Amino acid sequence: MPANYKVVPFLGLPNYSPAEMETRSDDFLQLMLGRRTIRDFSSKPVEREIIENAVRTAGLAPSGANRQPWHFVIISNPELKRKIRDAAEVEEKEFYAGKAGQQWLKDLEPLGTDPDKPFLEIAPYLIVVFQQNYDVDQETGDKIKHYYIQESVGLACGFLITALHNAGLGTLTHTPSPMGFLRDILGRPKHEKPVMIIVTGHPAEDASVPEEALNKKDLDVTTSWFE
Ligand code: IYR
Numbered sequence: 001m002p003a004n005y006k007v008v009p010f011l012g013l014p015n016y017s018p019a020e021m022e023t024r025s026d027d028f029l030q031l032m033l034g035r036r037t038i039r040d041f042s043s044k045p046v047e048r049e050i051i052e053n054a055v056r057t058a059g060l061a062p063s064g065a066n067r068q069p070w071h072f073v074i075i076s077n078p079e080l081k082r083k084i085r086d087a088a089e090v091e092e093k094e095f096y097a098g099k100a101g102q103q104w105l106k107d108l109e110p111l112g113t114d115p116d117k118p119f120l121e122i123a124p125y126l127i128v129v130f131q132q133n134y135d136v137d138q139e140t141g142d143k144i145k146h147y148y149i150q151e152s153v154g155l156a157c158g159f160l161i162t163a164l165h166n167a168g169l170g171t172l173t174h175t176p177s178p179m180g181f182l183r184d185i186l187g188r189p190k191h192e193k194p195v196m197i198i199v200t201g202h203p204a205e206d207a208s209v210p211e212e213a214l215n216k217k218d219l220d221v222t223t224s225w226f227e
Helices: 018-033 048-058 078-099 102-111 149-166 181-186
Strands: 070-075 125-132 134-136 143-145 170-174 192-201
Touching (some): 018 149, 048 125, 070 181, 078 181, 181 192
Antiparallel strands (some): 070 125
16 A cells, blocks of 8 residues: 555445335425526526535535646626626627537527527626646645546546535526636636636526427437346
8 A cells, every 4th residue: 555545444435225215306406497597687696605615515526636736717897797798799699690600600599509698697607617727836836737637527527516506596607609618717727728718697587498308318229238
């Protein structure tokens, strides 16, 4: 064993009966069946504590060598939200004007997306997720290597939207294209790359979602079993 390998007892899981496990798995499925990506947000405020808890949850995601290669910038400041909206809309106008290419734009039609991004100002919180391509030791200035960066950050984003949904908040995983402007506006270092904006808040009272998004692939398509 390496000298720096230490263990502690694992006490993390309660001992559910198979029946309890089935009920719990079904309850959780029912909860997640209600998650939709929404674009119509209410400006109703959200307690900072709820966002904090969700981001703490995101930080529990497994990551390559436990390096936790993520940084979350949490924005409720109205001026900053406006700046982000303005910059995102500049990029998105070009994207929808043709930069995306015909096929991509056609594929997006059923989702009804367009270059207007009012939710970036209306929603009470924007969480900008950055991947850290490496880290820098604060004391020595040495580079700290990160591993499986995209996978790790993807997992953290999954935990984050799940935690927000569980708290009763709507979410949108928004990827303005390109999104380098986020690093500049938010003053993040060069070794960090913006991955997505997780927009969160209460849904608007008249919120609607695209019918297309209800089409989820069947289990017999998404799975193969060897039993
Ligand atoms: N970034 C654009 C376009 C867009 C792309 C995909 I792939 C989507 O699933 C949804 C939107 C936008 O946010 O409108």
